[in-house]
Amino acid sequence: MENTINIEEIMAEIKRSIKEKNLTADMLSFEDVPYEKAVDMSSGGSIEECDTALSYLNTHYYIQPYKELGGNPLKVFFKKVIRKLTKFYVEPVVFEQNEFNANTAKVLNTLRGAAGDAADAPDYSSRIEVLELAQKELLNRLDRLERENAALREELGKQRV
Numbered sequence: 393m394e395n396t397i398n399i400e401e402i403m404a405e406i407k408r409s410i411k412e413k414n415l416t417a418d419m420l421s422f423e424d425v426p427y428e429k430a431v432d433m434s435s436g437g438s439i440e441e442c443d444t445a446l447s448y449l450n451t452h453y454y455i456q457p458y459k460e461l462g463g464n465p466l467k468v469f470f471k472k473v474i475r476k477l478t479k480f481y482v483e484p485v486v487f488e489q490n491e492f493n494a495n496t497a498k499v500l501n502t503l504r505g506a507a508g509d510a511a512d513a514p515d516y517s518s519r520i521e522v523l524e525l526a527q528k529e530l531l532n533r534l535d536r537l538e539r540e541n542a543a544l545r546e547e548l549g550k551q552r553v
Contacts, residue, residue, distance in 0.1 A: 439507075446497075446504055453493035457486040 437445075458475060461468045475482075 442504060442507075446500060449493075449497050449500065453497045454490050455486055455493070457483050 461471050
């Protein structure tokens with residue numbers, strides 16, 4: 393019995409099958425394959441998405457150092473022994489991570505509060521437009537007054553002569 397694999401023969405069979413079915417390369421793309429997409433972190437989200445993420449973060453920032461044990465008593469005993477032996481290594485790392493998570497949640501809540509305050513602030517763009525229009529009007533008036541002043545000085549100079 394021979395267990396050799398002939399790759400050329402398999403590839404020829406696949407190509408023949410593709411030709412028979414009239415398939416082309418553009419018929420299927422990776423977008424057509426169903427899969428769960430990761431959260432897009434490249435662009436900003438809406439305020440509602442931010443509030444949802446913050447709510448999750450505020451309720452799940454604390455990590456338990458160990459999961460609850462159950463099942464076979466012999467396995468539970470050995471798992472407890474292993475926990476005791478690794479406790480000095482695992483717990484400090486988990487506690488540091490919990491402290492980091494708590495501080496991150498606090499900072500993000502503060503930033504979200506500041507963003508909410510900024511959203512409630514008055515819109516200064518319309519005020520700036522009004523002030524720019526007023527400035528243009530004042531510059532036009534100043535220009536007219538300078539021309540009128542120059543004309544009056546010229547007339548006064550003619551009357552003195």
